[in-house]
Amino acid sequence: MVTLAEVAQHAGVSASTVSYVLSGKRSISASTRERVELSIRQLGYHPNAGARALASSRTNIIALMVPLRTDMYVPVMMEIAIAVATTARTHGYDVLLLTGEEGPAAVRRIAGSSLADAMILMDVEMHDERLPLLRESGRTAVLIGLPADTAGLTCVDLDFEATGALCVEHLSDLGHREIAVIGEAAAVYERHTGFAERTVDGIRAKAQETGVRVLHRPCEGGYAAMAGTLARVYDERPGTTGFIVQNEAAVEPLLNLLQQQGRAVPEDVSVVAICPEQVATQASVRLTSVAIPAQEMGRRAVEQVVAKLAGRGTDEVELLAPELTVRASTGPAPA
Amino acid sequence: MVTLAEVAQHAGVSASTVSYVLSGKRSISASTRERVELSIRQLGYHPNAGARALASSRTNIIALMVPLRTDMYVPVMMEIAIAVATTARTHGYDVLLLTGEEGPAAVRRIAGSSLADAMILMDVEMHDERLPLLRESGRTAVLIGLPADTAGLTCVDLDFEATGALCVEHLSDLGHREIAVIGEAAAVYERHTGFAERTVDGIRAKAQETGVRVLHRPCEGGYAAMAGTLARVYDERPGTTGFIVQNEAAVEPLLNLLQQQGRAVPEDVSVVAICPEQVATQASVRLTSVAIPAQEMGRRAVEQVVAKLAGRGTDEVELLAPELTVRASTGPAPA
DNA sequence: GAGTGGAGTCGAAGCGCTTCGACCGCCTTC
DNA sequence: GAAGGCGGTCGAAGCGCTTCGACTCCACTC
Incomplete structure (x- = not known):
């Protein structure tokens, strides 16, 4: 491996000069810069990440x-x-990929070993075990999701309350008075995952406001589970004409089962999904949906991290505004 | 942050002794070891990753x-x-996550900066641009996939040729004589992705052997694309009674379209899928399928990397044997 | 009872980089 | 024309760890 020193020698300058050319932290004359850059290219030099991290206590790594x-x-x-x-x-x-496997201990390990400059946590629960460790570590962090206590934390997420409200509003505007919510798997609610609960909160609030009746049922993905859930929904609320689905694995089963039961979408039943665009557009019926802006969330999280590392940080909760796209799965409530 | 030196001082030993306690590379008396370990716990010491990498030229990071x-x-x-x-x-x-975005240059960057001890490459094409750089870099690497030239490379993959053959064999045994293959999107073949081509090779070879006629059509996912593809298939080969699907996004659309056209699965038409177990079991019809052992592939790739880094390396191609599970989507060909 | 060897420990030399302070000209400025 | 300032460069001191050689002590051996 080529080292800084070798580049310096090749270019006839000192090591520190090369370093300053690389970092731009001090001014360097054009001629020197060019000479150094040429040497770098000719020798195929790449700075050693470990040495850099050691000397600068910056790894340029974000743990995810x-x-x-x-x-x-x-x-x-x-x-x-x-x-x-x-x-x-x-x-x-660069991004270091950590899986949940290791649990909260991963936070301590990463912070302790200075493996990363910052962390991004996904799938945050309301009372996430990782948060105390995170606060204690003092490491820069951004959450994708929204815990109960956001003090001192930067969070990025879709505004799921507004999302729920938006879905109800749309159905209500179309005249639907009885709505069923097909939610995530029960386990998701049991561990109090913020987004799922907030969606239901938003739905309930808007339903109350608009005088719509709501039945919320968690549902595992797949046909078998969906069939059972659907049967129970119609059992309890035969007058249901609108569905809000927040479980991608249940979308297609729902559409199929409705069709099999002779309920036409959107003539007899309207369906609004909360899912990625791709799911909405590739389903058997083009779905009216609120998109989950996954890319945007990832992007914003990184931008927040970068800003915080640059000292321009803000401890704020950034909720992305939901957008409902009307497609072919919703229509006026049957008379 | 607590340093090695502080631990050493706290335990009343030298820094090198602490290091040897940690690495086990020299024998340490039980009493000293215990004292050091206690200090480590009391101070909450974590070795600094950068310093370690610098001194040992081992990062304990695998790039993916x-x-x-x-x-x-x-x-x-x-x-x-x-x-x-x-x-x-x-x-x-730990694992460093690299996306294709950066292209082949990522290989050079990672190797050059000693950011990782080894690399695992996914989605390998037949003539992958990254391979020359990889060979040149001399870095330890394992591919998930199978390029045309495997000289000097360790590869892990499902045996897709055998997979294709297995699917044909199953359908042939059931008496099907005309088979359609619904493949990946055309782009996948255009860039010569090994697994897709090898599957088709395996299918063709076995078809020839068993006297089965095969029609292979690439297909984008989703309903619209599948509908078009299906129409064309029946246009060209009205006698088609068996389908092999290697595109998960086409599975559900295919099943639905067949149903809509009044073709019963498996009475009129048999469908074999090459997909993850979950897709096969959660589809509207429980699918006869060859599972893609994703977990196993990831696991084996890491184990190969670890073995190579430990000097126990083998430059070999490890093809996992496919397993076909018969479920409800295949049956005897109609008379 | 001197010689041998192994177990246990230490000191010091780096690993390759960043960064601080110092230095040297040269151009301003009054 | 002397003082001051600034752009440009260098030397050296680490960052926290690993690892090599060397040293000490003690239990053996013959």
Whole structure:
């Protein structure tokens, strides 16, 4: 491996000069700069990451903790993770991938070993075990999600309350008075995952306001689970004409089951989904939906991290405004 | 941050002794060891990753290059990535997440900066641009996938040729004589992604052997694309009774369209899928399928990396044997 | 009872980089 | 024309760790 010293020798300058050319922290004459840059290219020099980290106590690495859960909708996670990784690169950072496996201890390990300059946590629960450790470590961090106590934390998330409200409003405007909410798997609510609960809160509040009746049912993905859930929904509320679905793995099963039961979408039943665009547009019926802006979330999280590391930080909660796109799955309530 | 020196002082020994306690590279008396370990715990010491990397030229980081493509089936990628990350941790490694964005240059950057001890490449193409750089860099690497030239490379992958053959064999045994293959998006073949081509090769070979006629059509995911593809298939080969699907985004659309056209699965038409277990079991019809062992692939890749880094390396191609599980989507060909 | 060897420990020399203070000209400025 | 300032460069001191050689002590051996 080529070292700084070798570059310096090759260019006929001192090591510190080369370092300053690289970092731009002191002014360097054009001629020297060019000579150094030429040497760098000719020798194929790359700074050693470890040495750099040691000397500067900056690793240029952001740790990303992704959940291990299988009950979460994976593509969204992946999309966020990829957005984080690519955005990070544009700011000169690499991303370290941590899975939930290790649990809260990972926070301590990363902070303690100075493996990363900052952390991004995904799938944050209302009372997340990692948060105390995070605060204690004093490390820069950004959450994707919204815990109960956000004091001193920077958070990025879709505004799920507004999302829920928006869905109800849309259905209500179309004249629907009985709505069923097909939610995430029960386990998601049990561990108090913020986004799921906030969506339901938003739905309930808007329903109350508009005088719409709401029935909320968690649902595992897949056909079998959806069939059972659907049967119970119609059992309890035969007059249901609107559905809000917040479980991507339940979308297609729901559409199919409705069709099989002779309920036409959107003539008899309207369906609003909260899901990534791709799911909404590729489903068997083009779905009216509120998109989950996974990329945007990943991007914003990194930008917040970078800002905080640059000292321009803000401890704020950034909620992205939901947007509802009307497609072919919603229409006026049947008379 | 607590340093080695502070631990040493606290325990009343020299820094090197603490280091040897940590690494176990020299024998240490039980009493000293205990004293040092106690100090480490009391002070909450974590070795600094950068310093360690610098002094030992080992980072304990494995770089994972995931593709950026959206035409790949994302959940499989995610599953592999998570398996890689968790397996790596059990061997004391962390994982650096690189996206395709940066292209082949990422290989050079990682190797040059000694950011990682080894690399795992996913989504390898037949003539992958990254391979020359990889060979040149001399860095330890394992591929998930199979390029045309595997000389000097360690590869892990499902045996897709055998997979294709297995699917044909199953359908042939059931008496099907005309088979359609619904493949990945055209772009996947255009860039010569090994697994897609090898599957088709395996299918063709076995078809020839068993006297089955095969029609292969690439297909984007979603309903619209699938509808078009299906129409064309029946246009060209009205006698088609068996389908092999290697595009998860086409599975559900295919099943639905067949149903809509009044073709019963499996009475009129048999469908074999090449997809993750979850897709096969959660589809509207429980699918006969060959599973893509994503976790196993990720795990094996890491184990190969660890073995190579420990000097126990083998430059070999490890092809996992496919397993076909018969479920409800295949049956005897109609008379 | 001197010689041998192994177990246990230490000191010091780096690993490759960043960064601080110092230095040297040269251009201003009054 | 002397004082001051600034752009440009260098030397040296670490950053926190690993690792090599050397040293000490003690239990053996013959």
